[in-house]
Amino acid sequence: SQTIHQWPATLVQPVGSPLSLECTVEGTSNPNLYWYRQAAGRGLQLLFYSVGIGQISSEVPQNLSASRPQDRQFILSSKKLLLSDSGFYLCAWSQGQFGNTIYFGEGSWLTVV
Amino acid sequence: QKEVEQDPGPLSVPEGAIVSLNCTYSNSAFQYFMWYRQYSRKGPELLMYTYSSGNKEDGRFTAQVDKSSKYISLFIRDSQPSDSATYLCAMISGNQFYFGTGTSLTVIP
Numbered sequence: 356s357q358t359i360h361q362w363p364a365t366l367v368q369p370v371g372s373p374l375s376l377e378c379t380v381e382g383t384s385n386p387n388l389y390w391y392r393q394a395a396g397r398g399l400q401l402l403f404y405s406v407g408i409g410q411i412s413s414e415v416p417q418n419l420s421a422s423r424p425q426d427r428q429f430i431l432s433s434k435k436l437l438l439s440d441s442g443f444y445l446c447a448w449s450q451g452q453f454g455n456t457i458y459f460g461e462g463s464w465l466t467v468v
Numbered sequence: 469q470k471e472v473e474q475d476p477g478p479l480s481v482p483e484g485a486i487v488s489l490n491c492t493y494s495n496s497a498f499q500y501f502m503w504y505r506q507y508s509r510k511g512p513e514l515l516m517y518t519y520s521s522g523n524k525e526d527g528r529f530t531a532q533v534d535k536s537s538k539y540i541s542l543f544i545r546d547s548q549p550s551d552s553a554t555y556l557c558a559m560i561s562g563n564q565f566y567f568g569t570g571t572s573l574t575v576i577p
Contacts, residue, residue, distance in 0.1 A: 361511075387563070397569065398556075398567055398568065398569035398570065399556075399567045401565075443509075445511055445512070449563075449565075455499075455500040455517065455519070455560060456500065456502055456514060456517050456560075457502075457558070457565050458514060459504075459511035459512045459513070460511050461510060461511045462509070462510060462511040464509065
């Protein structure tokens with residue numbers, strides 16, 4: 356069966372520091388991969404998605420970036436965090452060109468202080 | 469108008485009650501419909517997904533889709549305190565996913 360792992364679960368970072376959140380999927384190949392941010396009362400905001408290694412689409416201009424160095428690995432990064440980057444970040448995957456559902460990781464709580 | 473509308477609640481019911489959670493949508497191209505349960509500070513967990521209009525049952529949960537009215541529902545029978553969570557509806561058009569903002573449910577023992 357397929358599983359998705361996301362880490363770290365919680366982190367507190369000072370303003371201006373770098374960020375790296377990692378996500379891996381097991382039990383499938385060539386998944387579509389996503390990074391979402393979830394704000395209370397505002398639902399899920401798609402940040403990045405990827406249909407293959409090195410292929411990243413950005414939905415929201417910001418100081419975050421994403422990379423996909425391996426088929427089942429997705430990384431969310433920032434060189435310098437802002438206070439407004441605080442939030443709950445979710446990695447997710449779906450299968451194939453027309454995957455009919457999406458599966459989420461456990462999420463990462465980021466607090467920028 | 470948002471693609472998917474979901475009443476945020478909060479919804480509070482006594483244990484054993486039947487819960488009805490609903491979403492409306494505007495895009496008739498939506499093909500698959502999903503419900504997720506999300507506990508506090510956790511990722512959303514897939515509960516049910518369905519494609520066609522009608523009902524789909526899984527234990528205490530029933531998902532209902534009415535494509536003619538662009539309306540989907542999730543019913544929870546014999547609700548339990550462990551059902552207290554936020555429930556999100558989701559839909560697909562092509563390879564794009566669209567989510568409701570979630571309904572917060574509390575089941576009181």
